Amino acid sequence: MPIPSPGHPIDVHLLEASFQPLELLAAWQRSLATDGHDSPGATGSAAESHFIGRVRPTTASGEPLEALELEHYPGMTETRLQAIAEACAVRHGAGAVLVAHRVGRVLPGEAIVLVAVQADRRGPAQRCVQELLEGLKHHAPFWKREWSGGSGTWVAGNTPL
Amino acid sequence: MVAPTPDLAAAVRVRLFAALRERAGWGERLVPLGASPSSAADLWHRLALDDSPAADAGGLPPSIRVAINQAFAAPDTPLRPGDEVAFLPPISGG
Numbered sequence: 001m002p003i004p005s006p007g008h009p010i011d012v013h014l015l016e017a018s019f020q021p022l023e024l025l026a027a028w029q030r031s032l033a034t035d036g037h038d039s040p041g042a043t044g045s046a047a048e049s050h051f052i053g054r055v056r057p058t059t060a061s062g063e064p065l066e067a068l069e070l071e072h073y074p075g076m077t078e079t080r081l082q083a084i085a086e087a088c089a090v091r092h093g094a095g096a097v098l099v100a101h102r103v104g105r106v107l108p109g110e111a112i113v114l115v116a117v118q119a120d121r122r123g124p125a126q127r128c129v130q131e132l133l134e135g136l137k138h139h140a141p142f143w144k145r146e147w148s149g150g151s152g153t154w155v156a157g158n159t160p161l
Numbered sequence: 162m163v164a165p166t167p168d169l170a171a172a173v174r175v176r177l178f179a180a181l182r183e184r185a186g187w188g189e190r191l192v193p194l195g196a197s198p199s200s201a202a203d204l205w206h207r208l209a210l211d212d213s214p215a216a217d218a219g220g221l222p223p224s225i226r227v228a229i230n231q232a233f234a235a236p237d238t239p240l241r242p243g244d245e246v247a248f249l250p251p252i253s254g255g
Contacts, residue, residue: 053255071179073247076231101254113255133255141228142254143179154180155253 008089012081013100014072018107021052021100021114028098028116045095045118049125051133053113055106059146060155066147068112070103073141084135089117092124092131099136134161173240175204176247181225185210194242201227201246202236210248224251 011028033044055068085097098116106112115132119125136142137158144155172191182188185208192204202220205211211222221227221236228247229238240246 073176073178073228073231073249076228076247079231137255138252139233140254141178141249141252143250144253145179154183154250156251158253158255 008086008094009096010082010085010089011096011098012078012085013098014078014081015100015102016104018110019100019102019114021111024100024114025050025098025116028096032096032118045125046120047122047125048116048118049122049129051113051115051129052111053133055108055110055112057108059148059153060159063148065108066149067108068106069145069147069152070101070106070112071143071145072103077141080140081136084139085132088128088132088135092117092119092128094119094124094128097128097132099132101136101140101142103142171242173199173204173242174245175208176245177210178247179250181210181248181250184212194240198239200237200239201229201234201248204240204246205236205248221248225249226252 009032011031013024029044055065057065059065081099081101085099089095089097095118097118098114100114102110102112113133113136115129115136117125117128117132119128145152146155172193174189175192176189177185177187192208199207205221205225226249227234227236227238228249229240230245231247
């Protein structure tokens, strides 16, 4: 059982405009390198795992998608993301965690979510990313509406893993 | 609004999101608490938020989750004046 390092640096961003995941990732890495945190993420971890999710160009029923609209619960969404990331990092003995998630209108091909986890081994880094993604998909208050042909349809659930 | 001048001290703020909000036609309102203790499930029925013909008088549809003061809570949790109660339709993040 890995001993969790105290005070995992957890960065949570809700973004209202489109973002470049690799730029955000690079900025996060730079901030960790200069923070001097006493955690595995502080000075460049041996392992780092990433996930970038983008909006697919079709709706759940296969129609061309014009845009995805992301509604959230301001305040609770941020709190839940923070709590899910913290719990996940502790459970897997991971270090620094970055979660960025779009809200508002997101176009096909644009990044909607970015998750990054540092750890001292690949296993914890990869497992933490996967668990965190599943956690935020099911337990952080976000709601998607697909816009197609000028009309919007609320999405009732998540796509399969 | 449910009441023209609700007594803030004895009311809860009810919030709806996404499909639930659009179905109800409102997203946020102050609802006075009755004399007897109320739960989120009580409010759900009092505000007629369920559109299914077979709405169970005792609880919420299984797909609806409740948050009290922005934390997930059981639907039968007693409400206190000033609480913020949210009804959350199925979540679809990521």
